[in-house]
Amino acid sequence: MKILESTIEIAVRFSETDAMGVVWHGNYLKFFEDAREKFGEEHGLEYLDVYGEGFYTPIVKSDINHKASVYYGQKVLVKATLEYHQASKIVFKYVVTNRATNAIAATGSTTQVFLGVKDNLLALIKPPFILDWEAKQNWKEV
Amino acid sequence: MKILESTIEIAVRFSETDAMGVVWHGNYLKFFEDAREKFGEEHGLEYLDVYGEGFYTPIVKSDINHKASVYYGQKVLVKATLEYHQASKIVFKYVVTNRATNAIAATGSTTQVFLGVKDNLLALIKPPFILDWEAKQNWKEV
């Protein structure tokens, strides 16, 4: 199966560090968001496009595993890989690497669903525009 | 002139500290927001009421003066005082006191304007509901 992924480099903000001198654990969800954003840009699946198709894609689940600290002044690479699922959801896996040490700082995942902008209802099957997008990417289970 | 003010106690969050071990300077704008919120509750001028009257009240100006650091584990008192203005705007002054030391940690101010929810236009004169609210508070220049 084709692997769909994107990687973004992020310079850690001073405001993102905490009194232990490292990036506050919750800020990794912002880094994941940046990587999803980059994925959207590179693979033609941007938030505003999805919204244009009548859907929000709220996060319903997220997890982070911290492996090593990231300090102020360091940069990280965040790789987002889309996982194929039959079900009507979007699952990304993330790997955050500290550029200063080449060590993995964190891994994680997020799950999003499709929610109708007008009716606020959950799309129980994949919306047609997503099936089209998957076909265009030659993105399928094997 | 009557003084309209409200005070709120805030326990500093660990996520609000930075690598210098103190509350990151930008987070004081969140403390100001909490104090405005408390003011709205206590004086009957809540964000959602204002929205119900057809207005947003975006911040157009803010400033902060830092006097002393606040450390994790400390609590602050934030006092918001409404300043009377003839012009169609809302101006709050703030004083942030560190409860652990009784020292003033910061002062500041914010200016908000009235923006129509429907037309996105600036209200150049005070909206009637604000004049009513001021009358009810016996809130006027002397």
Next chain:
Amino acid sequence: MKILESTIEIAVRFSETDAMGVVWHGNYLKFFEDAREKFGEEHGLEYLDVYGEGFYTPIVKSDINHKASVYYGQKVLVKATLEYHQASKIVFKYVVTNRATNAIAATGSTTQVFLGVKDNLLALIKPPFILDWEAKQNWKEV
């Protein structure tokens, strides 16, 4: 087994909402932190005490499950329950309830480890002060 838990009420900040009009998903980790803090206060296990004993307790793992949105102007109750573990780690489970609707907004968990302040080494067995604290709480597996 005795259940050790604490609950805190949090008024959602305007700055914590996002362009979908609801609390941004990552901010729940701040709510979890507030609940841990409250737990520390109520059960005598505060961050600064732990630091005084020579340990940091960094988060190594966290997850959030979102069940329903929380809107600006609403308050949430966050309950943190400590889970008993033989291993040298601190595991909290969280339930976030929307006070306006009584619906569960989110659940989640965090895992913390003990890291020596001086040597930066992981404590592979529970530090003595924690065993003392557990004994005092009559906190044990049954």
Next chain:
Amino acid sequence: MKILESTIEIAVRFSETDAMGVVWHGNYLKFFEDAREKFGEEHGLEYLDVYGEGFYTPIVKSDINHKASVYYGQKVLVKATLEYHQASKIVFKYVVTNRATNAIAATGSTTQVFLGVKDNLLALIKPPFILDWEAKQNWKEV
């Protein structure tokens, strides 16, 4: 007089928007920080260098003037210009331009002082390393 400035492009994060659908006003201080950072990189005056010289440079004053909203999906250019001062302080002026509209979104300024890492004392006159840096930049009042 030579003008010392740096400009950085920032993609607005979804988590930085608020329930009015625009970037939350306080987040501009993060954009200012990014621009200072860029300035430090480009002009050889990085936070960690300054720390290495024995000084913190905490923000003691900041202000923001908002001119127009920035929406999710938009990018901003933030220009930081260093202002020459005889006094022992660092003053930056900022201009935030919305790339999507070319409109100025905000302007602002920050003032930093030199605080000794060891003694926590304010440097009432410019530290020697700053005078050296100014000389190297041919940075002086005329």
